[in-house]
Amino acid sequence: MxxxxxxxxxxxxxxxxxxxxxxxxxxALELLHHDAQTAAEELVRHLHLNPASHYPRIFIKxxxxxxxxxxxxxxxxxxxxxxARLIEAYGLWRQRRWATWFAVVSGAVYLxxxxxxxxxxxxxxxxxxxxxxVGIVAYMCHLIFHGSPSVLFSPRRRLSP
Numbered sequence: 577m578x579x580x581x582x583x584x585x586x587x588x589x590x591x592x593x594x595x596x597x598x599x600x601x602x603x604a605l606e607l608l609h610h611d612a613q614t615a616a617e618e619l620v621r622h623l624h625l626n627p628a629s630h631y632p633r634i635f636i637k638x639x640x641x642x643x644x645x646x647x648x649x650x651x652x653x654x655x656x657x658x659x660a661r662l663i664e665a666y667g668l669w670r671q672r673r674w675a676t677w678f679a680v681v682s683g684a685v686y687l688x689x690x691x692x693x694x695x696x697x698x699x700x701x702x703x704x705x706x707x708x709x710v711g712i713v714a715y716m717c718h719l720i721f722h723g724s725p726s727v728l729f730s731p732r733r734r735l736s737p
Contacts, residue, residue, distance in 0.1 A: 587668035594661025601654025604647050612642040676716045683713040
């Protein structure tokens, strides 16, 4: 199948995003019953970042306001995000049409925010994120709208070549 390599690449990418967020969520849960601000300051120092610069300062300020209930909420959110990414990855790996729709919707949701962020200031990270997301959404749309109309909404049928 011509599209299987592309679908598998996107599936691996989505699974990787999900697992990365899961690791971050587990790391956040490690801060339960600990001083999150002190841990954030230590991490910033360990990474040799300037704690007075913009992003490290935001990170430390956020950690200052973390409570155990917020940490549990972050962990739950990370788990849900990971579950969604892994379901999407499974569907794409198995070449299920519903997964292409899921990928379009879940990718397109972020596009307005990414455009807004680019309007606030262009950086290489924002640009790469935007280009990759647009590429994935465009690729999934291509697969959806150039597939056989009889299987367009069928959740059990594989994508046609």
